[in-house]
Amino acid sequence: MVMRSILESALRHSGLDLAEALHAANGMEGLAALEESAAKILPIDLILCDMHMPVLNGLDFLLEKQRRNLAPGVPVVMITADASDPQVLDAVAAGAQGAISKPFTLERIKTCVASLLPPVAPAPSAAAAAHE
Amino acid sequence: MKARDCTQDQRIWQIDEVVADVFQMMLRQSCEVVGDAAASGIDISAMVLLSGPIEAQCRVEFPHPTAKKLANALLGCEGIWEDAIIDDAVGELCNMIAGGWKSKLGAMASASDLSVPVISRSRAPDRIPLNGCSLSMRRTYAFDNSPFTVSLAIREPLGNRSSARSTK
Numbered sequence: 001m002v003m004r005s006i007l008e009s010a011l012r013h014s015g016l017d018l019a020e021a022l023h024a025a026n027g028m029e030g031l032a033a034l035e036e037s038a039a040k041i042l043p044i045d046l047i048l049c050d051m052h053m054p055v056l057n058g059l060d061f062l063l064e065k066q067r068r069n070l071a072p073g074v075p076v077v078m079i080t081a082d083a084s085d086p087q088v089l090d091a092v093a094a095g096a097q098g099a100i101s102k103p104f105t106l107e108r109i110k111t112c113v114a115s116l117l118p119p120v121a122p123a124p125s126a127a128a129a130a131h132e
Numbered sequence: 133m134k135a136r137d138c139t140q141d142q143r144i145w146q147i148d149e150v151v152a153d154v155f156q157m158m159l160r161q162s163c164e165v166v167g168d169a170a171a172s173g174i175d176i177s178a179m180v181l182l183s184g185p186i187e188a189q190c191r192v193e194f195p196h197p198t199a200k201k202l203a204n205a206l207l208g209c210e211g212i213w214e215d216a217i218i219d220d221a222v223g224e225l226c227n228m229i230a231g232g233w234k235s236k237l238g239a240m241a242s243a244s245d246l247s248v249p250v251i252s253r254s255r256a257p258d259r260i261p262l263n264g265c266s267l268s269m270r271r272t273y274a275f276d277n278s279p280f281t282v283s284l285a286i287r288e289p290l291g292n293r294s295s296a297r298s299t300k
Contacts, residue, residue, distance in 0.1 A: 081231030084242040103157035
């Protein structure tokens with residue numbers, strides 16, 4: 001919950017027009033949040049996902065998200081404290097658009113996220129953060 | 133291949149550097165080395181294990197007032213935090229220190245996996261036998277005049293041990 005709060009704060013201080021941030025404590029909660037968003041037709045612009053989570057880790061979340069066709073086309077950025085983790089490469093091979101190592105600076109978050117988001121959000125949207 | 137072969141002093145500098153980087157980037161605060169004695173009054177500890185070709189443990193130990201300051205600093209405001217948030221802050225710090233340390237251990241460590249942090253409301257017991265370790269060290273740091281302790285231990289396969297060995 002601490003890292004999710006830090007990430008949300010970083011996004012808000014990055015000058016992004018962040019309407020809402022959905023939080024999930026692990027991969028299973030992340031999948032549930034995406035299903036709920038799909039049911040409500042709530043568009044999601046970005047998913048930040050920790051690699052190391054209890055219950056369902058980041059790579060398995062990504063694979064299951066794809067298997068269920070949840071949030072198709074929405075960029076996923078993996079967050080990890082273990083930059084040497086081979087699973088980060090597996091996640092990128094599985095469709096993650098990037099990875100951010102912890103610790104990070106605000107500038108790093110801003111640079112990574114800005115390159116993945118459309119310049120103007122067409123409607124109120126949400127960024128989902130699945131993180132332990 | 134060995135875990136990166138380096139002297140005990142180099143290993144200590146490496147962990148000092150990792151801790152300083154975490155505090156500078158995430159908390160925008162400096163974090164100074166206090167010494168090798170454990171901080172007194174440990175109330176909360178977090179441990180991350182490394183398993184695979186190299187087995188290791190990284191433990192951080194906090195007095196409650198320091199842990200509260202850590203949560204304040206990470207979250208950017210002072211608050212009356214629930215225990216779960218303070219525990220999570222300590223766990224995140226342990227996670228980042230363990231990850232940074234692992235990245236300095238070389239290729240063999242890369243093939244080992246980090247666990248999620250395990251939090252204890254006391255001193256977490258050792259999970260690998262320290263008498264079989266190629267490295268066992270403890271370091272106490274302070275930020276904002278508040279101390280906390282980092283303990284590290286590595287057990288490498290026989291025949292792959294570096295020359296550095298110390299138990300403090």
